[in-house]
Amino acid sequence: MAFVAATSIAVETRAADLDEHDAVAAPPTEGFDNGRFGGIRQKLHDWNVVVGAGVMYAPKFEGSDEFEVRPIPVISARIGDRVSIDPTGLAVDLLRSNGFTLSVKGGYEMGRSEDDSDHLRGLGDVDAGGVIGGKLSYEFGPAELYASIDKTIGGSDGLTGKIGANVSQRYDRFILSAGASATIADDNHMESYFGVTSEQSARSGLSEYEAGAGLKRFDIEASVTYMATENWLIRGQAEVGFLTGDAADSPIVEDDVQPSAMLMIGYKF
Incomplete structure (x- = not known):
């Protein structure tokens, strides 16, 4: 599921920096991106090492009107x-x-399986692929502005870009974070996830459709992180995505409003 790795598991999360003393002293209060792990500002790795587990409630695929619970x-x-x-x-x-911070990054795009939903039967799979990219961000006080670009190697072979803003604020043991972003995509990405070829149309029964490059979606998200102890944290996160343009008009898309929620528990070493 591409949106789980690329947007829904997108832990592109910047925050007000903590120095090492703040991270260890009581009570530390920082938190855990879409991807979904959305574009929320607070990075877990600000605390050096965090391990944990959680559950996510999200659409079965980008554009689905069916939801599932999956472990993370x-x-x-x-x-x-x-x-x-x-x-x-x-x-x-x-x-x-x-x-200003200029970063390079590497990761993955999980693709999409036609077995994810009956609605996808006949469309075939979008293979997983590696992702390389870069990000330029600017932090001022509790806020961050950023722009990023990612190229998938294999799979969709697509190019996506994102611009957004995030803000976070500490209150005692809590961190409150929120963000908004817009995602654009090239022809390869859009055709892979939203286009329907003549062969796919014949197999699936969906109308033939050509999805072109352009603005793909808007996202807004918010999270609350609670430091239960010096080492244990609990994080809740909610996000709503709005598909737009050729993505929203695709016959693959059953609902252009894409909400998701996540709850996780982590331990800081």
Whole structure:
């Protein structure tokens, strides 16, 4: 399911920086991106190493009107001062200056299986692929503005870009975070996930459809993280995506409003 890895498991989450003393002293209060793990600002790896597990309630595929509950493993870590690992992959900060950070990243896109839903039968699978990309962000106070681009190698062979803003605020043992973003995609990505060829139309019964490049979706999300103890954290997250343009008009899409929710428990080492 591409949206789980690329948007729904997108832990592109920046936050107000914590120094090492703040991360260990009582009570620490930071939290856990869509992907879904949305684009919320707080990064688990700000605490160096966090492991945990959770559950996600989300559409069966991007555009589905059916939902499912799925388990989520969580592993997040920072190695040194510039390398971080989270459920989306690995990121390396190349440059930091005056609030700006330029990063390169590598990860994966999980693709989509026609077995995910009866509605997808006859469309075939979208294979998984590797992802390489970059991100430029600017942090000021509790807020962050960012722009990112990702290229899938294999699978959809698509190119996607995202612009967004995030903000987070600490209140005692709680971190409240919120964000909004817009995603654009090229022809390859759009055709892979929203297009219907003549052969697919004959097999699936869906109308033939050509999906072109353009604005794909808007997302808004919010989360609350609670530091139960110095080491244990609980995080709840909710997100709503709105498919638009050729994505929303695709016969594959049953509902262009895509809500999801996540609950996870983590342990900081």
